[in-house]
Amino acid sequence: MRTVSVQEAAHCFAPERADRESHERILTIVTSLWGGQTCHLMRCADCGFGFSWPFVAGNADFYNFTGAAGVYPRSKWEFARTVAELEGLAAERPKILEVGAGNGHFLNLVCPSLVRAEDVTALEYNVKSIPVLERRGYRALSVDVRDRALDADRGSFDFIFLFQIVEHLDGLDALFGRIRALLKSGGSAFCAVPNAARIEYQETHRSVPDLPPNHIGRWTPQAFEAVCRRNGLVVRSAELEPLSWREFLAHDISYSHIRRAQLNPDGIVARIRSLPRSGMRRLAEAALAALFIPARLSAWHYVYRHRERLGGSLWVRLDRA
Known part of the structure; x- marks a missing residue:
């Protein structure tokens, strides 16, 4: 389906502007896991299974540095x-x-x-x-x-x-x-x-x-x-x-905001996201995310038309x- 570079992965999991040390560490970890500079995203023509190639799971070092472990929703x-x-x-x-x-x-x-x-x-x-x-x-x-x-x-x-x-x-x-x-x-x-x-x-x-x-x-x-x-x-x-529209809208506003920072690491969204965590940063991010809501309306219309399969x-x- 596409090819992902170690630089793209490291930028998504640990943006360099936010934490250069973690970014470099993730770059090293992912390169080691993949045994090279790229990973391919594949899809089986028979059963539709999508998979990375090399098909290698993240290790403890990866999850410790990305902070992807330890978040446990109470209700699902x-x-x-x-x-x-x-x-x-x-x-x-x-x-x-x-x-x-x-x-x-x-x-x-x-x-x-x-x-x-x-x-x-x-x-x-x-x-x-x-x-x-x-x-x-x-x-x-x-x-x-x-x-x-x-x-x-x-x-x-x-x-x-x-x-x-x-x-x-x-x-x-x-x-x-x-x-x-x-x-x-x-x-x-x-x-x-x-x-x-x-x-x-x-x-x-x-x-x-x-x-x-x-x-x-x-x-x-x-x-x-x-x-x-x-x-x-x-x-x-x-x-x-x-x-669930409540769950979907909350995630879509947040995820599209994060994506804007990833796509433009020198832009205002990325600069604010690279600041230390604080109440002021949360308010600034919320205000920026709200400004871009009109730009998401066409995407939300697509979701409405295909809502039966997008849970x-x-x-x-x-x-x-």
Whole structure:
């Protein structure tokens, strides 16, 4: 689809004007991950899966420097959708696993009403979140779901949850094979990923691009079906999040503002965004973003005409075959 340079990626994740040291560090990290100066964004002609090539996930250094880790929304559409699905599934004292549990906001929705805390395993890389999860009584581990530390848990879990996680990961056959291995017979996994059509809208309407090595996969229902067929799983259902105008407008105004700074690093928007964080900076950015709202009206008209397919997330339920 296109080629991304290490300079473009570094500029998006850590603008040089805002923090030259972080910019240079990100440049080094991304170059090392890609093994060169460029990365290609590809799309499978059969299932529509979008992926970076080389297909390499970001590492701890990348996320620590970009600050992309540690932001955990308390409420998401996929949380409510999954809870509704769980309420219709019968399981006696279910055992559950969440991959990328954050501070446990989803787990707190199902414990103790549907699941006992002692039957919860939470995986989270952010070491600051581990004590938060443990205080709730959850078994909290700072390991990858594919790690050997979970070998003893094969066939243990009724339900596994991965919310806004899969798009970050490489090694997909190992990932989905492990999900199947960890599920009990008749168990289900629930995944939510960014909606690929929403990403395409952003990138064609002067909003923030979705670049590797942060997100390296753009998922479709057909892509889930393809990888599940190889790994003993079945896609039971797939749904797009209904478009929320409140969520969309907030993100679009913010993301298009950020994109203006990225496209013109010497302009007034970039200069203000490079200032130290403060109340005055927030006010100045809000005023500038508001000034450009009329320029977004044609993009919003496009979203209105295609609103049935431009919700934020794709949600899927995967059953062990």
